[in-house]
Amino acid sequence: MKLTPRFAALAAAALLATAPLAHAATGPGPGVSWQAAAADADIDRFFAQAKADKKPVLLYWGAKWCPPCNQLKATLFNRADFIEQSKSFVAVNIDGDARGAQKLGTRFKVRGYPTLILFNPNGSEITRLPGEADAAQVMSVLQLGLAGGRPVKAVLADARAGKKLSANEWRMLGFYGWEIDEQQLLPVAERPATLAQLAKASEGADAETATRLWLKSIGALAEGKTADPAQLPRLRAVLADATQARAQMDVLGNEAPDLVKALTPQGGDARNALLAEYDAALKRLNEDTTLSRADRLNVLQARIELARLDQPKAEVHPQRIPATLLTEAREQTARANREITDGYERQAVITQAAHLLGRAGLWKESDELLKSALARSHSPYYLMSQLGGNAKKQGRKADALRWYEEAFNKSEGPATRLQWGSNYFGALIELSPEDTPRIEKAAAQLFAEAEKDPGAFYERSERSLKKVADLLTGWNKGAPQAAAVGRLKAQLDGVCGKLDGSDAKARAACEGLMKPAARKA
Template sequence: MKLNPCFAALATALLLAATPAAHASSGTGVAWQAAAADADVDRYFTQAKAEKKPVLLYWGAKWCPPCNQLKATLFNRADFIEQSKAFVAVGIDGDAPGAQKLGTRFKVRGYPTLILFNPGGSEITRLPGGADAAQVMKVLQLGLSSGRPVKAVLADAKAGKKLSANEWRLLGFYGWETDEQQLLPAEQRAATLAQLAKASEGVDAETTTRLWLKSVGAMAEGKSADAAQLPRLRAVLADPVQAHAQMDVLTNESPDLVKAFAPAPGEARNALVAAFDAALKRLNEDATLSRADRLNALQGRIELARLDTPKDDPHPQGIPPALLAEARDQAGRANREITDGYERQAVVTEAAFLLGRAGLWKESDELLKSALARSHSPYYLMSQLGGNAKKQGKKADALRWYEEAFNKSEGPATRLQWGSNYFAALIELAPEDTARIEKVAAQLFAEAEKDPGAFYERSERSLKKVATLLGNWNHGPAQAAAVGRLKAQLDGVCGKLDGSDTKAKSACQGLMKKA
């Protein structure tokens, strides 16, 4: 479970240029080369092969909080900038025309994703998202020095062949959350990670622990863990060094790990929650971690405090007053102290989210509103305000914020995503407003017509969402008439697509079948 509302989760760093896909003209940053189409990527891979350099591909978006965290803690590190001279750095902005087609090519979905390729174009590894910047640097250096695809390393490990400590670390710190089934089907991950953890024993203790934690955490999808292994988890929590090394797993997956070892409420669960809370409190106070990582630890404490509260209950009971005070204090301090725009986009949105999870809606709303004028992507904050209002039962406010977020959103993929969110809110909160619902759907179809990547990846999922919601909504004469007009519009969009793009044609034609 990634606690930050954006997906995905990844916690790392700052690019000195305006966007990761831009050149660092001052010569002091990473010289990212922008890619928006296959021809761009092919050119960079040809360059990499000629120069015998690996390729580091970054997939992200301007608004994405974890992407902005990358821009605030990793890409501006002197060692990362120096290391970047050893590879061809390629940045894909998910809102560039046609970028979503590249998402299909590289099997990337969540923002951000970092993939390292060898000079021949074979994928070496996907870098871990939640690990801190120093750990990511180590994994990057391992991948650069090895040049061996992690897929081959995994095959050797599963076959029982001997691996070096560095090869085990490539597996342990692989970006499993952004794998998109490149190495393993999702249903095989937990068992395979457990197998790898066992096989790596005695080679690299940190890697063994990481593989084991992941095998019983979020990737286990709610399955109970072996109770005999509980002392092992307690040892990690009690040891500040081990807890720091596994920071991202412990903060992001604390509820999953607690439920795995203590499925039912009671004394055993309370004791484990207390041990987790102590470890997360240390991480929250650890000045060597980024502000976002420290807040993520605080959010982990809040999630544990509301563990037995229904998931979507907007007013959780039983959160200790001292923890609520810490949430207020740390969110306010972050808002006052942050001066970097990238860090603000990452941290303020996270702080507002954790305040909401604590039931502090007034504070969450005020924080988001105070940050609107200073955000380079205010529509993300507006969308959060819409979500806050909806959870509090304020329908009119929710629709107003979702509409404003859509109107202010920028970039083809982002506009389809934000528009589909606004559309979903209309269907849920104002299903009787047929004219408004039809108008928004028609606008989204019109924008899809102008976007060459509209029927790929994130944009296709946004359009599928709209079509599915239309199907669920289509239950009367007025709705049927509106859906009929929208279908005619979409038929025209499909008819104008390049006939050679069979993928887009098929996706487009399949949409209205859902309605």
């Protein structure tokens, strides 16, 4: 996916900080018989069970801290119809911090949290569900897949060949998780043209799907590429129609700046008119109480992004955002903080609220919100990393490093610790490159943790370690740094030497970390 209040009184904030969570928020949620998988043997057993029972498999890949994952738990996994529907499939949960989870990530070609994949009883992938869509829409697409739907790969092939598809098959394509495809269906470079082709071919079969595919094709254009300006009236028609805008809420919110820039590439009357119409549509969605809090805040953030569109790329100051919009940002984020009692929803919404406050230039409010929420979060290290990011953007280097370090120290789970540790390490290199002892200590700790984790050289964990290795190579400019890098390389060589000799992939990844040929430009 593409993935942020001021309090009336300190007493109110203190009360919120000590109120209990609605639940512990440690798994995908109650009511569904989730099967936890941490190794190939687990997956093989669950797929064999599904085949024997002639049931599909729904695979959920996520993490405890991940805000969009928590949003799924708060809006989809707890729905009565989802819980009832789960009796007809085998529900498998891969926690990204389980011992073998990152290796399983390689097997299923999943990277981003969350990813939802539906398989048929024979183990063939049917579709990847769009976790960013409205929960009711996701539920609808899940039911289509469960009702004997063909693998979306075959459906796409037929669509590209000009064969006739049913309305339900077009809907499967429109609501496919294109952002989490990981090039299973298409190379990323081919996505805009293919989506445009599909949008045109689907006209007359399902209007909502055709519009969705068209909007996604425009949003997927590379930065700087423009769309045919003759298509501008189509976007204006969607924005003006409350029913259409509601159906395309997630695309209109997530792709707002890209849609505006692609269809009105130059500033002026046309862009100003579109911005006014877009803001009116988003404001209507923001006030729609049938949407979740997270979705309403998402469209509020889209309004802020559009207000920033023609401003310098540097972090914006609040005086550059309309005062009424700033008031709405303050009021809505404060209301969410007061009203939310569900632990899953808090992790999704409060982190999002703090992010949008920062995007509006309301740094003080963003920091206050995050600090007040620390005691209530089941993953406070995520909020700490946001505080570090806020401080860095404001030029408060010491505070930034303190928060990044605390976030790393408090983080839990092997993959999460490597990711948070690499973020802390990156901040050290950027903000305090002269602090050789601290930098060496952080890298040495990460290599030591990688030695204990059999999945350290797969997927997200491997990318975290690559980040550290590449930063070390770029930092190695003088004698003290060279000596530290030499010691760290020797430590890493020892880690590689202790890996299971039968795991050639892990050994190659480890040995390639600090070799010049293995580094990305």
